[in-house]
Amino acid sequence: MNEISLNILDVAENSVSAGASLCEVDVLADTESDTLTVVIKDDGKGMSEEVVKKVSDPFYTTRTTRKVGMGTSLFKMAAEVTGGKFEICSALGAGTTVTAVFGLSHIDRMPLGDISSTIHTLMVMNTGLDWVYRFKFDENEFTVDTREIKEATDGVPIDDPDVSGFIRDMLRENHKECGADNL
Amino acid sequence: MKSIAELNAIRDRKKQAIDIREGGEKKYRVVVGMATCGIAAGARPVLTTISDMVQAEKLDDVIVQQTGCIGLCQFEPIVEVFEANDKKTTYCKVDASKAKEIVEQHLKRGQAVTEFMLSAADLEKAKA
Ligand SMILES: Nc1ncnc2c1ncn2[C@@H]1O[C@H](COP(=O)(O)OP(=O)(O)OP(=O)(O)O)[C@@H](O)[C@H]1O
């Protein structure tokens, strides 16, 4: 992976697989604290303590014959090489929150990349659950909530070509205005 | 900043159109592998290229979907095209420009792009 937005796409797909009905994705960049924080929170089936350990430990994972997870451990490593933090908070039946904090100006931080495509793909290709996306870069921010979109379109589906195109354009334009292209 | 208020116009236009046009028949189902292996190999720009083109050119008979790992990681990004009669074409190591070609040739003209297809020889090699 060479973009943080690709990690987000990959890790958020786990929320879909976990049967979530709502997944919230936050991307928050803050110059003052020199951090880029990504939070992926779902209300899916959650994980036992044992699985959480396996998922976030790449060494543990490679030693098991069963293929348990590349996606999450790649995300973890990407954050940790930038002097950041990584945390999974999960319990069976109680959903999962994955938090990755990157050093914003750290030389090894991957670019955020095409975050508009990631969020658009998540929302339009996974219409069985709702998505709330929050983006903030210093004082500029915006939110896209598929529940609000559904209310506004009143029965026209999210993956309708025109609605989908609108969401894509809105994400691209708002990210651009908030300076996301510099991340 | 764009706001979802703009959706009202789309809604009104669509509501009228839906009444006239019964939900169109799908001729092609395009499936892009989007597991970790696919994403790491470059599947997202492939998916974006295909869905942008399908939307821009109003290919109403095409539906684009994503799937997980199909166990052929070394050939990712993989794009499968299913036709109404369940005929399946598997394209491997697709990038944005191949994706464009697949839309132009296969989805628009009905001609599979043989040179991008996963061959029996590839599969044999993979098993070896
Ligand atoms: N949000 C989540 N909710 C519930 N279980 C999860 C969640 N995220 C990860 N898991 C569990 O951890 C496992 C490992 O996740 P990880 O993303 O690392 O790999 P994977 O999705 O199994 O495969 P891939 O390498 O293709 O990503 C998952 O298979 C799942 O069992």
Ligand SMILES: [Mg+2]
């Ligand atoms: Mg995964």
